[in-house]
Amino acid sequence: MATENTSQIKTTGHPMDELLDKEAAIKIPKIGDLVTGRVISISKNEVYLDLDGVNTGIVRGREIYDESDEFSNLKIGDAASATVINLDNENGYMELSFREAGHKKAWDNLEKMHKEGILVEAKVIDANKGGLMIKIGNVVGFLPVSQLTIEHYPRIEGGDRNKILSHLKSFINQSLKTKIIDVDEKEEKLIVSEKAAWDDKQRKVVSKYKVGDKVKGRVTGVVDFGAFVEFGENLEGLVHISELAWQRIDNPRDIIKVGDVVEASIIEIDDTKISLSIKKLQKDPWEEVTKKYQIGQKIKGTVLKVSPFGAFVELDDDIHGLVHISELSDKKIANPEDIVKPGEKYEFLILSIEPKYHRLGLSLKAADKKAAEKKTKTDSTDKPKEKPAKAEPKAKAEKKTKEAEEKTEGKKTASSSETEAAPDKEAAPKE
Secondary structure, three states: OHHHHHHHHHHHOOHHHHHHHHHHHOOOOOOOOEEEEEEEEEOOOEEEEEEOOOEEEEEEHHHHOOOOOOOOOOOOOOEEEEEEEEOOOOOOOEEEEHHHHHHHHHHHHHHHHHHHOOEEEEEEEEEEOOEEEEEEOOEEEEEEHHHOOOOOOOOOHHHOHHHHHHHHHOOOOOEEEEEEEEEEOOOOEEEEEHHHHHHHHHHHHHOOOOOOOEEEEEEEEEEOOEEEEEEOOOEEEEEEHHHOOOOOOOOHHHOOOOOOEEEEEEEEEEOOEEEEEOHHHOOOHHHHHHHHOOOOOEEEEEEEEEEOOEEEEEOOOOOEEEEEHHHOOOOOOOOHHHOOOOOOEEEEEEEEEEHHHOEEEEEHHHHHHHHHHHHHHHHHHOOOOOOOOOOOOHHHHHHHHHHHHHHHHHHHHHHHHHHHHHHHHHHOOOO
16 A cells, blocks of 8 residues: 555655756756856955856955956846856855956957957056066966067167166056967966067058169168168168178168168068168179279278188278288288287288179288388399499590590600610710
């Protein structure tokens, strides 16, 4: 009988069984799960959520902080998602976290923006010598100084680190349009680029130019490897040190400065990177170098720079030559500065001229040897010589000859008379 009654209860259903079946249908969350509820109370340090009338969750303390910035402006009645961090706290509430939920959501969103190449606003919160610390939402990232646009890049003369840092700190609290170039949630690494965002905008402008175009612009920066020139619609190109002038240059600041207005030719366009040349618009002085200088010619030049393999010599404003270390002296030398000094003038002999390659070879030892030979030759020809007798007129010479003959004849006659008279004198008796 009891068995029949039990069977009957199971068949007809019991209220308790129905309640258990209903609870079984409700998914009980686990720690780490993401749950969604309605905001029923908000205070400075606590937010209460109604979880489908089954439970109440609380978000408090540091767990309110949200990297995605999604829950910073919640109001009562708003839906909000949070991560379960404890099923039952001391007050019987389920402990929830916006921080963990926001972290995942924020990094997923950053990854999406990275893949899609979306431009994002990055707020500058700090600066160091390497770049800017930024925030996207509540995620902290970094903008390297090399990824700043030409407008914001620190063009500091001499590269003074303290001045660079001062320049970078001026951007604190500003928002910059950037593009995400690297994102890694596990390492919590976020790298952005202002330059990449600017490049997207400038591609259309750059497309208006082609190699060979002549542009006019203002020098915005001078560095050891060249000068930056701004032209057109906020475009900027680099004039490499080798493209500033035809002659050899060691320091661009010697011939160009910030603020100079120059004309240049576009010699390369690589995406949005533009290379310029100033010397291309100037006549190549090497085209007529053989009209000024010849092989074997001795010429004075000023030593500009001494290197381990020789010395660079300025012959004039445009033409520079090289004296190889082997042409400095007949003796073996280890340091060219033992023979020549920068800023000093010396006499050289031109050994070779190659206009096509802008090369001119000089020799100091050959010039010295030639000078020594010339001195020896000069010394041998400086000895005094007997001057030849000056030729007299023919008539005068004949007259002198005749007078000499007459004189000689007179002497002979006198001598003959004296000889004839002598015996008589000797024969005379002595008294």
